[in-house]
Amino acid sequence: MANTRLHTGFSRQQVVNITGLTARQLNYWRRTEVIKPSATTQGGHARYSFTDLIALKTVKQLLDHGVSLQKIRKSILALLQYLPLQQQPFSELKVIATGDVVLVFHQGMALDALTGQEWILEVAELEKEIVQQYPDTLQLVVEQDDLFEPNITNIDRKAI
Amino acid sequence: MANTRLHTGFSRQQVVNITGLTARQLNYWRRTEVIKPSATTQGGHARYSFTDLIALKTVKQLLDHGVSLQKIRKSILALLQYLPLQQQPFSELKVIATGDVVLVFHQGMALDALTGQEWILEVAELEKEIVQQYPDTLQLVVEQDDLFEPNITNIDRKAI
DNA sequence: ACGTGACAAAAATACCACTTTTTTGTAGCA
DNA sequence: TGCTACAAAAAAGTGGTATTTTTGTCACGT
Secondary structure, three states, X not given: OOXXXXXXXEXXXXXXXXXXXXXXXXXXXXXXXXXXXXXXXXXXXXXXXXXXXXXXXXXXHHHHOOOOHHHHHHHHHHHHHHOOOOOOHHHOOEEEEOOOOEEEEEOOEEEEOOOOOEOOEOHHHHHHHHHHHOOOHHXXXXXXXXXXXXXXXXXXXXXX | OOOOXXXXXXXXXXXXXXXXXXXXXXXXXXXXXXXXXXXXXXXXXXXXXXXXXXXXXXXXXXXXXXXOHHHHHHHHHHHHHHOOOOOOHHHOOEEEEOOOOEEEEEOOEEEEOOOOOEOOEOHHHHHHHHHHHOOOHHHHHHHHHHHOOOOOOOOOOOOO
């Protein structure tokens, strides 16, 4: 079975085995347009592509890490505006997420998939800025920093 | 004034000019332990180090991008558990944030500064996983994928 | 110029009940 | 096997209100 003909796509059960998602979830997602199979048999059965698998696995991991399906929905929508040519946004990007947001890396930028807002904060850049602004202090600063002992800042936990 | 003596640290007013923060904020942060000056004069006046400036600028940027001070507080606390030797967590890391989270990059890992939870989701890894699980389908998959829309983007994410 | 304290406004958060979404189960059917 | 439909449980989102945090402004002392 592994070499006779063209692969027509993964069946639902195969996807269940591979991804760990439930059949019910796949059906629901298909119906509600989270991730639809790239192809459908004449009988109406789902056929998932390899790319679909990646996307499904990504969504699964996001869920497992506490990102809700509703946020994943929004993320997919937001990403589609940036990648209009793509059908499965999550299948070709590097994704970082926490329970609150989904960040996607694209062309060296961090993109908040929920809002579309994109930015990276480079501390190294700040250093340049400051030195540029106060060029006189550069040399002095280098010496000066050695004066400070590596004491640890304590944070008042009640203040939070 | 640029070369006579050792630099003893930036005064509050200097920090105001450099960072754009208000004196009120610096005082409050000093009192509530967000970021304290690394040194204090005998008269009790603040003296901020260059490292402090970086941290302050970082916090300023986070604020400007919608991260609340309270979340910044939590982030600092979480980071201190990972970087106990450091006094100003925000001064030596690359930070990415949205209105909801603060991610810090450290040793190739993405770290949620709010929760301390760390993880990166690498889509490329998922691909390997799947192929590993279904080695038979590898060749077939390659053919099969050509049936679908051509894949576009490969992400080059900046080294972290 | 700097720090402190007091008062008040603005911003963010926490907590509550309420609504919607998502998941899951079951059963029928191709 | 796989899809659909109906139903119920679980999870997440929404909106209003109280509470806390943050910031601005002013006065006073050093």
